[in-house]
Amino acid sequence: MADSVRLGCWAAFWGDTSTAVDQILDGSEVDYLISDYLSEITMALLARARAKDPDAGFVPDAIRVIAARLQDIHERGIKVVTNAGALNPAACAQAFRDAAEAAGVPLKVAAVLGDDLTPQADAILGSDPKDMFTGEPLPARPMTMNAYLGARPIAAALAAGADIVVTGRAVDSAVALGPLLHEFGWSDTDYDLLSAGTLAGHVVECGPQCTGGNFTDWDIVPGWDNMGFPIAECFPDGTAIISKPDNTGGLVSPATVSEQILYEIGDPGAYVMPDVLCDWRNIKLESVGENRVRVSGARGSQPPTTYKVTATHANGYRCMTTAAFGGLDAGAKARRAGQALVSRAERLIAKAGFEPLTESSVEVVGAGDTFGPEHRNDAATEAVVKIGVRHPERAALEHFASEFAPMALVAQGMTGYFAGRPRVAPAIAVYHLLIEKASLDVRVLLGDETIPVDIAPGKPGPAAGTPELPDAPSGGVSPISGGFTVPLRRLAYARSGDKGNNANIGVIARRPEFAAVIEEQLTTDRVQAFFQQYLTGGVKRWSLPGLSAVNFILEGALGGRGGTSTLRYDPQGKSFGAMLLQVPIAVPAEWDANGLLTRDAAPAREQSVA
Numbered sequence: 252m253a254d255s256v257r258l259g260c261w262a263a264f265w266g267d268t269s270t271a272v273d274q275i276l277d278g279s280e281v282d283y284l285i286s287d288y289l290s291e292i293t294m295a296l297l298a299r300a301r302a303k304d305p306d307a308g309f310v311p312d313a314i315r316v317i318a319a320r321l322q323d324i325h326e327r328g329i330k331v332v333t334n335a336g337a338l339n340p341a342a343c344a345q346a347f348r349d350a351a352e353a354a355g356v357p358l359k360v361a362a363v364l365g366d367d368l369t370p371q372a373d374a375i376l377g378s379d380p381k382d383m384f385t386g387e388p389l390p391a392r393p394m395t396m397n398a399y400l401g402a403r404p405i406a407a408a409l410a411a412g413a414d415i416v417v418t419g420r421a422v423d424s425a426v427a428l429g430p431l432l433h434e435f436g437w438s439d440t441d442y443d444l445l446s447a448g449t450l451a452g453h454v455v456e457c458g459p460q461c462t463g464g465n466f467t468d469w470d471i472v473p474g475w476d477n478m479g480f481p482i483a484e485c486f487p488d489g490t491a492i493i494s495k496p497d498n499t500g501g502l503v504s505p506a507t508v509s510e511q512i513l514y515e516i517g518d519p520g521a522y523v524m525p526d527v528l529c530d531w532r533n534i535k536l537e538s539v540g541e542n543r544v545r546v547s548g549a550r551g552s553q554p555p556t557t558y559k560v561t562a563t564h565a566n567g568y569r570c571m572t573t574a575a576f577g578g579l580d581a582g583a584k585a586r587r588a589g590q591a592l593v594s595r596a597e598r599l600i601a602k603a604g605f606e607p608l609t610e611s612s613v614e615v616v617g618a619g620d621t622f623g624p625e626h627r628n629d630a631a632t633e634a635v636v637k638i639g640v641r642h643p644e645r646a647a648l649e650h651f652a653s654e655f656a657p658m659a660l661v662a663q664g665m666t667g668y669f670a671g672r673p674r675v676a677p678a679i680a681v682y683h684l685l686i687e688k689a690s691l692d693v694r695v696l697l698g699d700e701t702i703p704v705d706i707a708p709g710k711p712g713p714a715a716g717t718p719e720l721p722d723a724p725s726g727g728v729s730p731i732s733g734g735f736t737v738p739l740r741r742l743a744y745a746r747s748g749d750k751g752n753n754a755n756i757g758v759i760a761r762r763p764e765f766a767a768v769i770e771e772q773l774t775t776d777r778v779q780a781f782f783q784q785y786l787t788g789g790v791k792r793w794s795l796p797g798l799s800a801v802n803f804i805l806e807g808a809l810g811g812r813g814g815t816s817t818l819r820y821d822p823q824g825k826s827f828g829a830m831l832l833q834v835p836i837a838v839p840a841e842w843d844a845n846g847l848l849t850r851d852a853a854p855a856r857e858q859s860v861a
Contacts, residue, residue, distance in 0.1 A: 253282075253434045258427050258451070258483045259496075262286035262313070262333075263458030265293045269316045271458065271480040276320055276329075278496025279482050282434075284324070285426040286313060286333040287456040291751075292814040292823075294420065295563045295679040297337045298394045308338030311346070318350040325356040325414075332405055332426045336362060336417040338395060341696060344417040351415075361413035363404040365693035365704075366420040368396040368560060368686065380684045383559075384751050389682050390564040398558040398691060401525030402448075403439065404704045405429025408695045411702055420561070422524055424452025427483065435487045439707035445527035446551030447489030450534070454493055454511050454546065455481040461511035462495045462542075463502035465825075467744040467832065468850065474500015479542075490547045492539060505536040506744050506759070508544045509798045513757020515748035519795050519802055520717030525558055525688070526707075527551040532717070533797035548797055556709040557685040566680040566816060567609060570648040571639040572655050572673035578664040582618030583629035585636035588662035589613035592638055596651035605647040612639040612810075612818035621821070621830065623784035639818030641678055648675045681813035683751060720794045720801060722774040731837045740832035741848050743769055747828035753788075754808040754824030756831055760799040762847060770794065770801060772836050778803055781834060782827070785810070785819075 259275035262268075265288045275281060288310045301308035313335030317324070324331065336343040344362035351358040368375060372393060380389050397420035406429045408416040418425070428448040431437060437444045454461050462479045463472035479495030481503075493508055495501055512534065516522055522529040530550040537545045576585040593611045600608065617634040619626040638655075642648050652673045659665045688706050695702040739745075739758070742765045747756040758773060760766040775790040782790075788806025795802060809824055811817025821827075842848050 252436060252487060256283065256430060256434045256485050257281045258283045258285050258430065258455065258485065260285050260287070260455040260458055260481050261316070262288055263456065263460065264288060264290060265310050265312060267312075267458060269312070272316050272320055274477070274496050274499055275480055275482070276323060278498055281329060281482060283430045284317070284329055284331045285430070286335065287423045287426055288313060288333065288335045289337055289420065289423070291561060291681045294337060294395065294397065294561065295681060295813060295815040298563045298679065299677060301338050302394065306339070306342055309340065309343035309346070310335040310337055313343070314346045314350050318354065321351055321354040321356050321358065325358060330409065330413075330430070331415040332429060333416070334418045334421050334423075334426055336419045338367070338397070338419065340364060340417050340419040344696070347415050347417060358414040359412055359697060360415040360417065361408035361411065361695050361697040363400065363408060363416065363418040363421070363693070363695055365404070365691050366398045366400050368398060371690070372396055375686065383683045383685055384753070387682070389562055389684065390566075393562040393564050393682070394679070396560060396562040398560045398686060399525060400558070400693060401425055401706070402428035402432055403526065403706060404693050404695060406432035407702060407704045408697065409433040411695060411697050413697055423456040424449045424524070427452030427455060428526065431485055439526070442527050442551035442553065443549065444489045446529040446531070447491070447549040448485065449524055449527060449529055450512070450531060450546060450549045451483045451485050451491040454508060455483045457511060457514065459501055460514065461493060461503070461508050463500070463507050465746065466502070466507050466510060467740065467829075468506070472500070472502045476500065489549065490545060493544045493546060494542055503542040503544055505538055505544055508536055508546065509759045509800065510744050510746040510757065512798065513755070513759065513795070513800060513802055514746050515750060515755060516757070516802060517750060517755065517804055518716045519793050521715060523555065523559075525554060528554050530717070532795050534795070535797055553710040556688055556711050558688055558691065560684050560686050562682045562684065564680045564682065565677045566812070567641055567643040567678050568645045568648050568675050569639060569641045569678040569816070569818065570651050570673050570675045571637065571818065573635055573637045574658075575666045576634045576636065576662070576664045577666050578632060580630055581634040581664055582615055582627070582631035584662055584664050585615045585618065585634040586613060586629065588658050588665060589615070589636040589638045591661070592651070592654060592658050593640065595654050596640065599650040599654065600642070600647045603647070603650065605642070605644060609641040609643065610818060613637070614820045616820055621826065637820045641818065645675050679813070679815040680811070681751070681816070717793065720770065720792045722776060723771040731839055734837050734839045735843075736835040736837050737848060738832060739769070739773065739834045739836050742836055742838070743832070745828035745832050747824050747826070749809055749814070749823040750804065752807055752809050752812060754805045754827050756803045756805065756828050758801045758803070758831070763799045764847070766799040768836065768838060773801065773834065775803070777834070778805070778831065781831065782808060
């Protein structure tokens with residue numbers, strides 16, 4: 252068994268920087284290079300690519316950025332694990348083989364197969380499946396249908412001798428957990444260890460988002476032009492140390508890591524993964540040196556017998572565009588221009604014999620629209636209008652696209668277009684369902700050999716959730732004698748993201764003693780009122796005592812079925828955390844007198860324990 256395994260994440264999404272591989276290889280020692288290229292949006296976009304070309308459907312960037320360093324990777328004995336295979340892992344694996352042959356290095360490349368459920372689509376649809384979040388029936392002809400596989404197939408590929416492992420749709424953290432299963436010999440019932448390995452993967456899967464990227468205190472993070480990509484040094488006991496390569500920008504601290512831990516999760520005590528049901532409520536973070544943070548305390552239990560499945564469906568078309576306005580009353584002019592363009596398009600569409608628009612959206616960024624109608628500032632002197640429309644037929648939206656440019660002759664102060672004439676594109680909706688693990692044929696393709704993979708069956712029945720954090724009896728409005736109010740940012744960090752059509756916001760107290768005040772005052776009712784302009788459902792929250800944190804889920808907050816269907820300017824809720832940090836919180840006067848509210852008053856849990 253290895254004493255430790257060092258994993259370096261070189262990519263966090265399709266389109267990520269091509270510099271990270273060099274950064275990691277030249278600035279650190281690693282055993283594995285891992286990457287997570289897939290999101291629901293990426294899968295939807297690749298579905299469009301595969302519809303045009305059956306040999307497409309994978310992420311070519313992965314091969315391009317790795318190819319130049321394959322000689323070095325081979326000489327140093329580094330292995331590569333990536334989910335860049337997406338909808339076509341076999342073709343992606345072949346592209347890696349071709350690159351290795353061109354580089355003159357004898358690397359064995361494996362593809363993990365079995366996540367593609369389109370061959371079973373008729374049988375699955377015949378059982379009348381419902382979306383697991385909304386209860387809606389699935390469409391009759393989905394473009395794609397893929398299960399989120401776990402880490403065991405990756406471990407099996409490595410055990411078979413693979414130097415490069417390519418998966419299709421797998422949970423993001425599996426690219427990290429798979430190598431740990433292989434190197435440490437963890438079993439399918441070592442649930443605490445599986446949860447710990449999943450946590451390490453979750454921290455690094457989004458690249459520099461854990462090394463200072465997207466951080467609340469963005470102004471103290473150095474070197475944005477060369478942000479360090481993360482290294483996770485993992486140990487057999489499940490602990491991990493998060494760091495970054497030498498001579499890179501960024502910041503690794505308990506605060507930056509804790510923000511990433513809360514990114515895009517739901518119930519922190521029952522985070523369902525294919526390998527394990529994770530409980531991260533009592534995680535512990537310790538600074539153990541400059542830009543080095545130890546992560547521990549994850550717990551786990553038996554996962555369910557099902558895989559989560561995403562299905563994509565072409566649901567008509569959408570067209571979106573933006574234009575900038577400047578000068579007096581720019582906000583009002585931008586809004587009127589957007590509304591006028593929609594009205595003009597509706598008139599021309601009707602005249603041409605089409606049905607009305609399915610949906611339209613006008614948002615004026617810079618004029619307060621993101622905070623709701625009561626916060627609009629039509630007098631803003633700089634604004635950008637975003638206009639989006641949807642319709643079942645492409646030809647109808649071409650009328651909208653062709654009328655965008657002429658609006659510049661009508662609207663004073665319209666300074667330019669960011670992308671020229673808008674393009675009509677398919678609106679791809681994403682659905683979610685559950686399917687029994689036993690119904691999948693998961694296997695590894697290594698050369699001419701096909702290796703079946705035994706998947707642990709899991710526990711029958713749905714996974715139980717953990718108790719939500721109740722609102723305080725006072726409703727969060729009880730006054731504090733002698734106190735005053737401060738923006739939530741003075742007390743907390745925040746990070747937000749998307750979960751289907753829901754958004755999550757993780758709020759982490761800067762000091763443990765702030766947690767009770769935040770929990771009392773930042774209630775579900777208050778968060779719901781703050782985001783009422785977006786929400787179609789309720790708000791839930793859970794406590795993470797180990798991080799002095801609260802996680803919120805905002806149901807129906809993103810206006811569609813994934814980022815390729817919504818018309819919102821922020822389709823993934825990325826700005827929600829920063830918005831919530833403006834909420835006023837009442838605090839005792841002595842906190843200010845004692846210096847606790849100054850940002851450089853480091854809490855005890857952030858002191859070095861090296």
